[in-house]
Amino acid sequence: MSKSAMKVGFVGVGLMGHGMAANLLKAGHDLTVIAHRNRQPVDDLVARGAREAKSLAELAGAAHFIILCVTNADVVQSVVDELFDHLTGDHVIIDTSTSDPVVTEKLAGRLAAKGVAFADSPLTGGAQQAAEGVLGAIVGGSEQTFARIKPVLEAFCTRIGHFGPAGSGHRAKLINNYLVMSMVASIADTFNVARRAGIDWASLFDVMKCGSNYSEALRRIVEPALEGDLDGYKFTLRNAQKDVGYYLSFADDAGLTSDLAREVMAVYERSVAEGHGDLFLSRLIDPETAGKDADA
Numbered sequence: 001m002s003k004s005a006m007k008v009g010f011v012g013v014g015l016m017g018h019g020m021a022a023n024l025l026k027a028g029h030d031l032t033v034i035a036h037r038n039r040q041p042v043d044d045l046v047a048r049g050a051r052e053a054k055s056l057a058e059l060a061g062a063a064h065f066i067i068l069c070v071t072n073a074d075v076v077q078s079v080v081d082e083l084f085d086h087l088t089g090d091h092v093i094i095d096t097s098t099s100d101p102v103v104t105e106k107l108a109g110r111l112a113a114k115g116v117a118f119a120d121s122p123l124t125g126g127a128q129q130a131a132e133g134v135l136g137a138i139v140g141g142s143e144q145t146f147a148r149i150k151p152v153l154e155a156f157c158t159r160i161g162h163f164g165p166a167g168s169g170h171r172a173k174l175i176n177n178y179l180v181m182s183m184v185a186s187i188a189d190t191f192n193v194a195r196r197a198g199i200d201w202a203s204l205f206d207v208m209k210c211g212s213n214y215s216e217a218l219r220r221i222v223e224p225a226l227e228g229d230l231d232g233y234k235f236t237l238r239n240a241q242k243d244v245g246y247y248l249s250f251a252d253d254a255g256l257t258s259d260l261a262r263e264v265m266a267v268y269e270r271s272v273a274e275g276h277g278d279l280f281l282s283r284l285i286d287p288e289t290a291g292k293d294a295d296a
Contacts, residue, residue, distance in 0.1 A: 005029050006152050009053070009063030011079055012097075013041045015234065016123070017069035019130030020096070020156040025049050026133075027155035032062040060086035065152050066093050072242055073100035080107055089115035094149055096137075098122045098177060098239075100246050101170040102253075104140070108166035117145045118166055121153060122173035127234055134158045138176070140169030174247040178261065181240050181281075183217045184233065185267045188284030191222065195287070202226050221282040231280045237289075238277035241268035 007030045010021045018041035024031050031050040035042055046052050053059035060066065060083055068076055076099050083093075093111060095104065099120065108118040119141030129135050136159040139146055146162045153160050163172045194204055205222045208214050217233070224232030244265045251257040267284075271277065276289050283289040 004151070007062065007064045008032070008152060009059040009066040010034075010069070011056070011059070011066065012036065012069035013045060014038065014069070015127045016096075016130045017041070017067075018045070019127060019132075020067070020069065020135070021045050021050065022048060022131065023133040023156040024152070029152070029155060030063075032059050034059050056082045057086045059083075060091065064090050064092065065149065066091060067152070068093065068095045068097055070097050071239070072097070073103040073246075077103060077107065080111070084110075084114075087111070087114060087116045092117040092119065092145060092148055094152065095120045096123050098173055098243050098246070099170050101167040101174070101250055104170050105167040108141075117141070117148065119145050119149050120166055120169040121149065122169055123157070124159075124173075124176060130156060137161065138163055138169045138172045140164060140166050140171075142166075170246075171250060174243065174250055177240075177243040178247040178264070180217060181244050181268065182260070182264045183215060184221065184240070184281050184284065185264050187218055187221055188267075188290060191225075191285045192287065192290050221285060225282065225285055230283050230286050233280055233282035235281050236277065237268055237271045237279055237281060237283070240281060241265070241272050241277070244268055 005028045008024055009032045010017060011034055013021050013033050013036050021031060021033060022045065025048050032053050033042055033045050033050050034053045034056065042052060051062065053062060068079055070076055070079065076095055076097055093116065104120045111118045119139055121137045121139045124136035125134065133156045135157045137153045137157045139160065139162050150160060163169050191201060194201060205226065208218065220233045248257055248261055248265055251261060271289060276283065279289060
């Protein structure tokens with residue numbers, strides 16, 4: 001291990017976390033992971049040089065920086081609760097999940113009282129960008145904490161921004177994700193209308209590439225769909241509902257909720273209620289996922 005290597009623990013080596021963790025190893029950091037419900041990414045990382053901890057207590061003992069990449073605020077809180085008695089002033093918790101900023105601020109305050117640093121660092125990009133090490137980080141935390149964690153984030157991020165104190169990163173990420181989820185809902189609606197109107201998707205997509213509506217979201221949904229792959233945008237509808245829900249809570253608290261935001265939320269609530277929560281976003285252009293009227 002080089003002098004610049006950090007001792008990093010990683011909780012949540014799933015779709016996103018596996019690529020992030022692999023890049024930490026590639027950068028020469030000392031990595032400890034803990035079992036995920038899917039053994040394959042853990043086994044792969046161990047084969048690359050990571051160690052596997054059998055408990056969160058063991059992971060805390062092996063690492064100074066602990067990265068969380070989990071599904072929601074409840075899981076973040078549960079992991080921190082289990083880690084808490086094993087943390088010292090040498091530790092920094094880096095929460096890369098998309099979480100509730102209210103929970104984030106409470107956790108940061110609780111950890112600070114123990115002398116443990118905390119940063120919320122949600123990410124822009126998906127599993128492919130994680131594997132390629134080209135994610136963006138939206139960081140909330142003190143200036144000192146930001147300076148400490150930046151060398152760790154640089155292993156899997158090419159753009160790293162500091163947005164203010166703890167909670168700021170999650171608020172900025174929710175704004176980002178609300179825009180993306182709004183775009184996805186509009187893209188799905190647009191292409192379902194095109195289907196009903198008898199307009200060829202390939203021709204429509206081709207001319208869209210010349211206009212201002214061309215975007216990464218459009219490309220990730222439609223380009224694979226033209227080849228028969230409706231799973232191009234690998235982010236679940238359940239996670240979309242969760243993120244827009246967090247956005248609405250934070251916007252409501254600030255008196256900033258719009259009718260549009262509630263309509264976007266309704267798209268994802270309906271999809272989850274109809275049993276599609278574990279499908280990827282791009283499935284919204286499938287009539288069976290979009291709703292009973294999509295193929296009328």
